[in-house]
């Protein structure tokens with residue numbers, strides 16, 4: 001049996017697989033991440049991959065023996081799930097273990113955008129801080145404000161709990177429900193929905209216009225949920241006071257007008273980037289691979 005991973009994991013995948021299947025061959029890149037294009041998948045029974053790996057019908061066709069794809073992420077928009085199901089390949093993801101990390105990061109971005117932390121840091125580092133001023137970089141106080149949470153699954157609920165503890169009023173909605181009233185009523189919106197055809201550009205120019213002047217948008221979900229050009233317009237016009245973004249439509253590329261916007265706090269997709277979360281995500285992938293290769297049904301199956 002052969003297990004191929006596109007990335008070096010923070011656990012010893014090879015040792016774990018071989019402890020159960022001593023004859024298994026486990027191919028893990030020596031360092032970092034190896035794009036799928038460079039890998040020979042002909043004999044692969046199991047694949048551990050990252051959200052950077054686009055798995056479509058063409059990739060599946062290169063892996064005729066494949067039985068399981070363990071995606072080291074909760075989002076599975078990088079995988080053509082119907083094509084995987086048609087090929088008889090089980091796809092698993094890594095829910096729960098990254099909930100707290102991602103919720104913490106969404107709140108970090110909310111604070112950073114509301115209190116203009118990026119602008120402040122740039123001012124200091126540029127040696128341009130003239131000293132304390134009464135009217136310097138005034139932001140939005142979060143206590144007493146309304147946070148709109150779009151996508152009320154595990155992460156959305158974890159963000160809501162934290163926002164409540166900050167004294168915010170929380171209004172939440174599933175991404176399949178009408179979202180316009182949330183845009184109209186919230187001072188800040190935080191996205192926690194998966195990227196699907198229905199949620200692509202869920203945040204568009206019309207919905208941004210519905211937001212209160214001075215509103216804030218936080219996105220730790222997927223970049224494709226936001227029309228980035230429309231967001232750049234809303235920031236440039238001053239209609240939105242800020243945005244905290246961790247995800248982008250075409251990572252690692254970032255829309256040039258978002259890059260140029262001083263009011264956008266831009267993070268490099270760090271939502272689940274804690275040692276705890278990433279180690280447990282990798283462990284779930286190893287568990288899924290071992291389960292399938294030993295004839296058991298894995299946890300967290302996302303294919304129908």
Ligand code: DGY
Pocket residue numbers: 051072073074075076098221269270271272273
């Ligand atoms: C996920 O798991 O989908 C996250 O985006 C990774 O940080």
